[in-house]
Amino acid sequence: MSVLLVEDDTSIAIVITAALEAEGFVVTRCETLAERDRLLAGSRYSALVTDVMLPDGDGIETLGAVRDAYPAMPVIILSAQNTLDTAVRATDTGAFEYFPKPFDIDELARTVRQAIGTAGTAALAGEEPLGDGLPLVGRSATMQSVFRMITRVLRNDLTVLILGESGTGKELVAEAIHELGNRRTGPFIAVNTAAIPAELIESELFGHEKGAFTGAVARHIGKFELAASGTLFLDEIGDMPMQAQTRLLRALQSGRIRRVGGVDEVELDVRIIAATNKDLEPLIAEGRFREDLYYRLNVVPIHMPPLRERRDDIDVLARHFLQLAASEGLPRRQLTPEAAEILRRQSWRGNVRELKNFVYRLALLAREETIDADSVFPLLASDAGAAAEPAGTAPDLDSAVTRWLTAQRLAPGTVYGAALAAFERPLFAEVLRETGGNQLRAAQTLGINRNTLRKRLSELALDPEEFTRRS
The missing domain is CATH 1.10.10 (Arc Repressor Mutant, subunit A)
Known part of the structure; x- marks a missing residue:
């Protein structure tokens, strides 16, 4: 079995070649798209492993012709451009798999063998161009896992459960799945189930008929029907009342709903994405969340990492938010490397949402176009005072260290x-x-x-x- 490897980084190519040869593959390596096309024209290969950024062009942009000419050959894409847009572009080519760098070399070797064994079945394939991605920003390994999970659910209607702390961007993931997937032409309806009074949640979700209860003076169409042909995003699902959980389970099982006070059933045509910042398994043990509903929702779990587990993304996120702030009418600002490093050291207990709010305040209050350390420190000190631990709570060592570092202004090496x-x-x-x-x-x-x-x-x-x- 032969593999064509298109990779201009010699050190990476050597490691990949060794791993594939250890699996029994014969590896031919080239460094440019022109060499790739010449080799493909002269020989048959069991699989193509290609980087994206090559000396003579973009490896993804040129894959359409390769797929047309060699439809049975599986393609595996490698990329150091670790963005959601790159992941989506890779899947749009019909690639068998996409690996953001750095990656597990053993996993790559196993994937090549699997790809050849399935005769090039495009596990992540799509037929239509997907358009631009949404502002899910991050190049850390944890965010690459999120991007890869998103690409796996774009071409199907499997139910997705997004798990993560408040402020990590769970709704952005839901929006990305909707906007990049098969249902992007339909509506995206978001419902915060924790914000709806318990006595009204069934009416909000399923609708009600006129006269169904006191105050129901007209028929009301619920969120399930409003989301027809699109996506219904159920946020904070862990706070849904038990009675509403029962009705939601019935709707997911039957594919139909009945309005409150109604007789007729309405067929559902909607994708369900749920999210929660709570650990649902303890709630199940306490009898506060239905176990059968949990398994109905948890078909494809996507875990959104807290910002403290993706500190490498803080710099790019901060710069992204400065650009957003400028597009919304705030002064255009630049961030110095020293200021970015200070932001990277913070704990950001409110996650991406807290960082975004802080950056917007910086954009508004900074006196100079360039935001340096002296601009960041006063705001951080102000926030640290405002976020002091309430009486009776245990001190947070992480926050104490962060506040101490913020206040010290220590010289490098000390x-x-x-x-x-x-x-x-x-x-x-x-x-x-x-x-x-x-x-x-x-x-x-x-x-x-x-x-x-x-x-x-x-x-x-x-x-x-x-x-x-x-x-």
Whole structure:
């Protein structure tokens, strides 16, 4: 079995070739589109593995002719342009798989074997151009997993459950699936099930007939019918009342709904995407969420990572939001590398939504076109004060470290030593206070050598006698 590898990065090509040859493939490598076309014309290949950005052109743009000429040959695309748009363009070519760099080399080798074994069946194939992607921004490995999951559900109507903390962009994922998928010509109806009073949620979702209850003075069409031929996005599904869960389950099972107070059933033609910021399994154990509904919704789960798990995306997200702010009439700003690094170090407990709001404030309040560290620090300090822990809650060490770093303005190369001293000083003081200044007991409590403790106390200018006197 022979594989044609189109890759102009020699180091990557060597690793890929070794992995494929270990699987028993014969690998022919070239570096340009012109060489690719010449080799394809002269030989038969079991699979094509190609990069996108090549010296003489875009590997995706030219794949249409390759697919037409060699329809049985599976294509696997590699790319360092790790955006949703690239992932969608790759799937639009009929590619068997798309791998954002860096990728697992063993997974690539397994995928090549699988692709050849299925005779080039385009697992991610589509027939129509998809258009532009939505502003789901990120090049981190976790976001690449999200992009790849999105591409897998564009050409089907499988129910999707999007999981993630508040502010991570769950609705953006739902919109992307709708706008890039088969139902993009239909409506996208979003419903926050947590914002609708429990007594009205069935009417909102399924509609009601005139006279169905007090105040029902006319027929009301529910969200399911409004979303006909399109997508219904049920946000905060974990907060849906149990009675509404039962009716939703029945609708998903039967493909029909009945308006409140009605007799006739209405056939459904809608894709369901649900989202929640809660862990549904404990709710199931507590009897607050139906297990059968969970399995109906959780056909294709997509996990949206919190921003603290994709810090590499913070810089590109911040610059993206500055562009959005400018398009909405705010002053056009630029972010210095130092300012971007400060943003990257923050915890962003409100995730992407918090970062977006902060960047918009920066765009509005910054005095200069270029936003530097001096512009960022005052706003961060203000936010840290406003976000202080409420009385009675446990302190958040991550947030404390973030606030400390924000306030220090430390020189490069001094951060670790200063942070270690800032942490050890109150820690040692508290333990010495508890042990009445007894260094042996303090060392045992801390789990360190007594001489190490004595040395650090001296370096930190902490006098154990002070704690003896206080006790």
